[in-house]
Amino acid sequence: MSADSATVLGIDIGGTKMAAALVAADGTILTEDRILTPPGNADQVFDALAELVGRVVGGTTPIAVGIGSAGPLDLTHGLVSPVNITGWRNFPLVDRVRALVGDVPVELGVDGHCFALGESWTGAGRAVDTLLGIVVSTGVGAGIVVDGKPLLGQSGNAAHLGHMVVDLDGEACACGSYGCVETYASGPRMVARAQRRGWRAGERVDAAVLSADAAAGDEIALAVFDDGAQALAAGIVATAVTVDLTTVVIGGGVAKAGPVLFDPVSRWVKRLAQLPFVTELTVEPAQLANAGLLGAARLAWATT
Structure with missing residues (x-):
């Protein structure tokens, strides 16, 4: 894949909705989709996210993944325990997402941090x-x-x-x-x-x-x-x-x-x-x- 055609996968997870997008190096969103965050246990919530990611990625292989999740987070181990997603407590989100998309870098951050970073980048x-x-x-x-x-x-x-x-x-x-x-x-x-x-x-x-x-x-x-x-x-x-x-x-x-x-x-x-x-x-x-x-x-x- 050429540098010009490379994309990353961005994932935004909150208590109300989950969204995913393929994003170019200049901040252009190429493909985007979102769903309501479902109730349920850890696997039920992740299965919904996995389906969303599959639709967005399609046949594309992103060169890296960034995840913004409601916190608190354990960045060292890639775990999430969102206050507003009760099904996830010390949930291994980074490992589960990497298993979905392949062996690429997966970076995790607090959703509020990602919001601020997005507005700082192009907003x-x-x-x-x-x-x-x-x-x-x-x-x-x-x-x-x-x-x-x-x-x-x-x-x-x-x-x-x-x-x-x-x-x-x-x-x-x-x-x-x-x-x-x-x-x-x-x-x-x-x-x-x-x-x-x-x-x-x-x-x-x-x-x-x-x-x-x-x-x-x-x-x-x-x-x-x-x-x-x-x-x-x-x-x-x-x-x-x-x-x-x-x-x-x-x-x-x-x-x-x-x-x-x-x-x-x-x-x-x-x-x-x-x-x-x-x-x-x-x-x-x-x-x-x-x-x-x-x-x-x-x-x-x-x-x-």
């Missing part, structure tokens, strides 16, 4: 050196990119902003702690909080309905989005004063709410960011619909 962060990327969806993931590389930390799980405690008296979180950003800002938790306050009680609704009602002026929906925005802003400012950055990009399903989310986030960030080196902190929407996939592919290209 909203391509003009800055240091970027905080946040995905607000079923959960809240994040990643930090410095000089084009993800900030990994000692175990590879750095920047788990969604599990930063912002309320010492807050609700229990799926991670085992309480008062985490995710308990206020994730789509399902915002919907549940709104319904407890009387919004569309008893209806089967999601964050898209909540955001539409907030945009229409529903007081409960607006209040819940403000709570989520305050939690996100607290996590953003805490990260910014720790890492010394000024650019934040937010994507994910809940971010599709637009001004309903971004206006209160920006307002709370301005209120909380008082140290001189973060007063110019900016928050903007993601530019890419598939930043996680592109970031995973970027990890793969870095191995070649």
